[in-house]
Amino acid sequence: MDAFYFLALIVLLPFLMALFVPLAYKVLKDKVGWFAALVAFVCLIMVGAIVPTTYAGDVLSGAMSWIPGLFVNLAFYADGLSVLLGIIVSFIGILILSYSNKYLSKSEDLVRYYQYLLVFMGSMLGIAFSDNLIQLFIFWELTSISSFMLIGYYRKTKESIYGATKALLITGGGGLFMFAGFLLLFSITGTYGISEMLTSPDMIAVVKSSPLFTVTLLFILIGAFAKSAQGPFYVWLPNAMEAPTPVSAFLHSATMVKAGVFLVARFHPMFSGTTDWFVLVCGIGLITMVGAGFLALRQTDLKGILAYSTISQLAYLMTMYGYTTLAEPGIGVAAATFHLLNHATFKACLFLLVGIVAHELHTRDIRKMGGLRKEMPITFILTVIAACAMAGIPPLNGFLSKELFYESSIQMAEALGGGMAWMIPILAVVGGVLTFAYSFRLILKVFCGKRTTDPDVPDHVHDPSWILLGPAAILAALIILIGLFPTPFIDYLVQPAINAILPGAEHLHVALWHGITPSLIMTIITFAFGILVYWKYDAIAGWQTRFSSKHPKISINWIYNTLVDNAFDFGATLGKMLQKGPPAGYVKTMLVFIIAMVLIPIVYALFTGLPIFPNLDFAGMPSEMLVFILIILTAWGAASLPKYLSAIISLSACGFVVSLLYAYLKAPDLAMTQLCIETLSTIMFLVVIMKFKNKEAVRPEKTRAKVKNVLLAVGCAFVLFMMLAGADLIAPFETFSHYFIENGLEMTAGRNIVNVIVVDFRGYDTIGEISVICIAALAVFNLIKSRSKDKQEKTVTSTMTEEKK
Template sequence: MTGLHMTILIPILFTMLVPFLYKKFTPRIHTGWFVLFVPMGLFIYLFSFIPEISNGNTILSTITWIPSYGIDFTTYIDGLSLMFGLIIVGIGTLVVFYSIYYMSKYREALHNFYIYLLLFMGAMLGVVFSDNIVVLYVFWEMTSISSFLLIAYWYEREGSRNGARKSMLITIFGGLAMLAGFIMLSMMADTYSIREMFRNVDVVKSHPLFIPAMMLVLLGVFTKSAQFPFSIWLPDAMEAPTPISAYLHSATMVKAGIYLVARFTPIFGGTAEWFWIVSGIGVVTLLYGSVNAVRQTDLKALLAYSTISQLGLIMSLLGLGSAALLFGIGDESTVYTVSIFAAIFHLVNHSTFKGCLFMVVGIIDHETGTRDIRRLGGLMHLMPISFTLTAIGSFAMAGLPPFNGFLSKEMFFTAVKNASNMSVFNMENFGLLFPVIAWVASVFTFIYCMILLLKTFRGKNKPENLDKVVHEAPIGMLISPIILASLVIIIFFFPNVLAQFLLKPALYGILPSLAATGGLEVKISAWHGWNLELFMTIGVVVVGTLLYVYLKKWYRFYHFYPEALTINNFYNLGLEKMEKYSRFITNQYMTGFIRDYLVYIFAFITLTIGGTLWLFGGATFDASNDAPVSIIEVVLITLMIVASLTVLFSNSRLTSIIAVGALGFFVSFVFVLFRAPDLALTQLVVETVTTALFLLCFYHLPKLRKEMNRVRFKAVNAVVSIGIGVTVTLVALSANGTRLFDPISSYYENSYELAGAKNIVNAILVDFRGIDTMLEILVLSIAGLGVYSLIKLRIDRGNENEGAE
C-alpha cells in the first residue's frame, strides 16, 4: 500500500484510536491534541509533492480491489487534486487546533466529534485522489454520511436533527443520481478510470447517453455544492458547532461538487449544455445567495448564504471557462481559460477568508452567548483582535484591496466581461446578462459584508442583551483565524508564488491539453489600469455603501415576498405530503390480517413473474414427450379442484379445514400413482397431524367476520389463488421444458454408490444436504423452545395473579 493510499486511510483508521485516547486522557488532556497530528502530518506529506507536481509530473498508484469488474483502488495526484488535498488537510489542521479551545473537554462528547471529523477528512481525500469513479462514489457518499453525523452532533437540539436530515436527504438524492450518471459514463467509455475517459472523449460525446449522464452527474454536483435550488440545506446545517461549519461549509464538503465539475470539464466541457447549465446555475446561485444573505439576522446564517453565493461565483467561472475547449490552443482559448484560472484562484481565496470569518463568528458566539446581529454591537473596543480579523475577512469577501479576494474578484469581472463578447452558444443574445447579474450580486455581497462587520462591532454596546461579560477570546482560539487572515494578505502581495506552484498545475489538471502545449503564462497583478473591471469594483463600493446607509428604507421589500413561495416551504410541504401519503399507503396493507398480506405477496408474484412470462414469451413447453394422462389422474385432479373451490367458497371453518385435509390426501394418492410410497406416507402423516391441529386451534377462534362471506372477498381469494397457481405451474413447466444444462438429478441417481442409500429422497436429506437438514431441525427446535417459553411465562403469570387474588 502506497503513501497516497495511506493518506486517505490514515484519518479513517485513526478513528479507532480516538475512543481509547478519550477514555484514557480526558479530562486531563484534550483529545484534539492527539488528533491534531493527523492533518498536520498529512499536510506536510502532501506539501512535499509541490515541487514535483509544479514541474508537470503526476503520480499514479493502484491497488487491485475487484479485478473481475475492473474496479481498482487507484489514487491519482495532479495539480488539481493536490490543491484540494492541501486545502482539506490544511484547513483541517487549523480547525482541529481551533476546536481544542472551542469544544469543552468537560461538557462535550469529544470522541464522537473527532471520529466524525476524521471520517469526513478521509472521505474528502478519497474523493479528490480517486481515479476510479466507483471508488470516488463510495467516498462521495461517505462525505454525506459523516457530514450528517457532524451536523447532528448536538442531536438533542431539534434544529440540529432537522438540519442533518435535510442535508442527508438532498445530498444522498443527488449522490444516487450521480451514481447513475457514473454508470452511464463507464458504459460509454468502457472504463471506470477518469484518466482513460479523457482519452475516449470523442466516443463519449458522440454517445446517445452523453446528455443524460451529464445531467445526472450535475445533479449530484449541485446538491453537494449547495447550488440553486438545492442550497436550502446549507443554512440549516449551521446548527452544527462552529468548527464543523468552518470545515465542512467553507473549505471542504461544499467544494466537492466544485472539484467534480473541474475534474469532468475535459469530458463534458466545450458543449452548449454544459456551458449553459453550469454557468447559468452558477450566476443564479450567486445572486440568490447574496440577496438572501442581506436579510439574515444570525451571523452564521449570513455566512451560510454568503457561502452559497461564493460557490455560485466559482461554479459560473468553471462553466464560462469550459468554452475554452471549443477553440483548442490559441488566443481565443486563452481568453476563456482565464475564467477557469479565476475559479481555482477564488476557491483558494474563499477557503482562507471564509474559514477565518466562520471561526471569528464562533468566537463571538462563544464570548457573547449569541449570534443575533440585533443583540450585538459596539464590540470593536471589547474584542479588537476579532474585529481586525473580521475586517480582513469581510473586505476580502467584498473584493476590496489589499486582500486576496480583490484579485480573484477582478478576474471574475474579466471573465463575465469576456462572456458578453462571446460568439458561441447564442451568447450574443444573452451574454450581457452575466456581467449585469455579477455586478448586482457583488453589490449585495458588499452590503452583507458591511452588515457582518459594522453591525457587529460598530455602534453602541448592548450588555443588557447579552448573557455574558464580553471580552476577547483566549489566544489559542485566535491563532487559527490569525493564520488564515495572514494568508489573505500574503496572497494579495505575493499571488504569483501561489499561481506558479499551485494554481497553474491545478489549471493543467482541468485542461490537460494546455500543459501538453507548453502551458499558459499567467501573471496576477493588482493594477491593470483604469479598465472596466476597476470601474465595476468602484461602482460596487459606491452603490453598496449607499444601499447600506439606507438599508432600513428598502429592507422592507424583503417582507413582500410570500413565505409560501420559498424553496424551504416547498421542501417542508413535500416532506409533509410524503409522510401523509406514505402513512395512507402503509395503512392500506398493514392491516394486521394475514390474508391481506398473502394477497399482496401472491398478487405481486403473479404480476411480476407471470407478466414477464407473458410479455417475453417465456411460458413455452413441449408436452409431446410427456406420459399420457390416465382416467384415475383426471379423477384425482378433478377432486383436488373441487376441494380447492370448497376451501374458497365455504362459509364454515370446519368445512374449509376438512376440504384442505381432503386436498392433502388426494395429493398423497398422486404420490402413490407415481410410485413414491415414502412421500405418500409422509404426506398422509403430515396431513393428518396438521388437520387435527387446525381443528384444535380453530375451535377456539371467533366466528368468521361478515366480510369474509361476501362474494367480493371470496372472488379476490379465488383470483389470487388461481393466478399464483397458474403462474407457479407455468414456471415449473417452462423450466422443465427449457433445459439449458443437464439436470442435477442424474447425480443423485447414484445415491446407492455415493451414500449407500436405496432411497434417493432420504439420501438427499440425510447425506447430501445433511447440514441443511440439521440447521432446519435447529431452527424448529429454537422456535419450539420459544413457544414453550411463552406458554410457560403466561401460565406462571396466571398462577401469580390467582395467588394475588
C-alpha cells in the same frame, strides 16, 4: 515508499490517529487539540511532498485489488487538483484544530469532538485522492456522516438536532443520486477507475455520445449540488451553523462544501463542452449566486450571513466551472481554480473571527453589536482584511478572483454570441454587488457605531488570546500575500490543478493592474452599486421579512419541513390504505393485480389477431382430465363443505389425488413425499379439530363476499392455467442435469443421482426442508401431548367426583 502506500497513509492517518485521541486526552487533558493539530500538520507535510511532482506535470498513483469480481479496487491518485484540495484540507485543519484548544471549554466532550474532526479530515483527503468511483462514494458519505455528528455536537438542543438531520438527509440523499450516476457511468465505460476514464479520449467520446449522458450527468450533479448547497439544496447549510464555530469554519466554509465543487472540477474533462453541462452547472450556479446573495441581506445572525455568503461564493465557483462551449470547453477553469484557493482563506478567516466576536459578546445577533473596533482592534483589522477580500477590494486576493470571474463571464458571453448571452456578465455583476453589500455590513454593523444596551451583552469586551487570533492572523496574512505576490501560489498550487482539469491550458497570469479593461469597469460598477445597495440595506431586508411573513409557503425550507413533518402521517395513511387489518384485503389486491397483468397481453393478442397457444392440444388426455376433475371436486369440497371433518377429509383427498398425478407423471419420489405429507397433515388437523367444541365451520361471509371470492379464485386459476399453457411459447432453459451425472460420482462418491443432488449439491435446501419437518414434528408432538393431558385431567376430575359422592 511505494506511491500507493504513501497516498494511503495520507488518507488513513487521521482515521488511525482518531483511535488514539482518548489516550492523548489522558495525557494532555483539555490541550488534546494540539495532538489533533499535529496529525493535520503531518498530513500537510506529506501532501506538500507531492507538490514538486505535480509542479513538474507528473502524477502519483497506486492501486490494490479490493473486490475484483465487481471491478472495484482500492486506488489512489494524486494530480494537481488532488494536491490543491489536500493542501486546503490539511492546512485549514491545522488552524482549526489549534483554534479549538481555546474556543471549547474544558467541560465539553473533547474526545468526541476531535475524533469527529479527524474522521472528517480523513474523509475529505479520501475524496481528494480517490481514483475509484465506489471508493470515492464511500469517503463522500463518510463526510456526510461526520458532518452530521459535528453539526449535532450539542445533542440536547433542538436546533442542533434539526440542523444535523437536515444536513444528513439532503447531502446523504444527494449522495445516493450521485452513486446511481456512478453506476450509469460504469455501465457506459466498463470501469470504476476515475483517472482511467478522464485520461482516455475514447472513453470520454463514448460517454458524450451515450444516450445515458444527460441522466448520468444529472445524477452526479445532484450529489455535487447537495454537498455544495447549490440550487434548492442550499437550505441545509444555514441550519448547519448550529455546529461549533470551528466546525463551521472547517466543514461549511473551507472544505466539505467544496467537495461538490471538487467533483464538478474532477469530471469537467468528461462532461464539459456540452449544452447540458453549461445549462445545468452554469445555470444553477448563476441562480444560486444571486439568490443566496439576496437572502444574505436579510440575515441578522453573524453565522447566518456567512452561511448565505458561502452558498453564493460556492455558486461563483460552480458558475465558472460551468462556462463552456464545444470550441472552448474550459473558459472559466483557471478563474474558478484560483478562487477555490482564495475563498478557503478569506471565508475560513471570517468564520474564525465571527467565532471570536460571538464568544466575547455571548450573542451572534448583529443587531446587538457595534463599536467593537475600539475594544477589539486586532479582531477589527483582521475582519476588515477578510471581508474586503470577499468583497473584491484590491490589493487582496479576492480582488484578483473577482477580476478573473468578470473576465471569464465576458469571454463566455462572446463565445455564445447574441443579446441574451450578455445576461451572464450582468448577473455576475449583480452577484458582486450583493457580496459587496453584505461584506461591508459585517464590518460597519459589528465594529462601527455604538452598541445598543442589552442585559445579555457584556459592557466591556477585549481581544482574545493569540491562540484564537493566531489562526485568523495567518489566514489574513495569506490573503495579503496572495493578493500582492500571486505568482508562487499560482505556479505551485493553482496551475497544476488547472492542468489536471484542462490539460495543455495556458499558464495563468494574474496581476493587480492590467490597465483599463472591461473587467475593471465591471468592478467599478460593482463598488458603485454595492454602496447604493448598502444604503438601502435595511429597506431590502425589511421587504424580505414582510414577504416571507405574508407568503410563508414560498420557501424551499417550508417545502422541506412539510415533507419531513408529514412523512410519519403519510406513512401511516399509506399503511392504512395498503394494510387494513387482516391480510385478506391486500392479498386480494395483489391477486387482482396479477390477474390484470396476465390478462392485458391476452386481451391485446385477441384484438390484434395474434395466435394464442397454437400448440395447445387437449387430445389424448382422458386420464389426466379425470385426475384434474377429481382435484377440482375435492378442492371445491374443502372450500365449501360446512363441517370441519368433511372439509378436512376432502382436503386430504385432494392431496392424495395430487400424489396420484405425480405417480402418473413418473415421479414416484414426489408421490411418496406427497402421501407422507398429506397423511401427517390430516392427522394434525384431526387432532386439532377434536379439541373444538363446535365441529361446524363458522362462515360469517355474506353471499356477495362469497361470490367475490369465487370470482377471484376462478380468475387466479384461469391466469395460472394460461401461464402454464403458454410455457412452451419461449425456448426452455438448457438442462444442467448432465453436470450432476458427469460430476456426481467423482465429487461425492455417490451412485444414486437423486440422493447426490438432494444431499450434496442441494445441501442447504435439504437442511431447510429438514428444519421445517422438525418444526412440524414438534408441533405434532405438542398436540398429542396436550391431548393426553386432557385425558388425564378428565380422569382425575371424574375420580374426585366419585370420591366426593
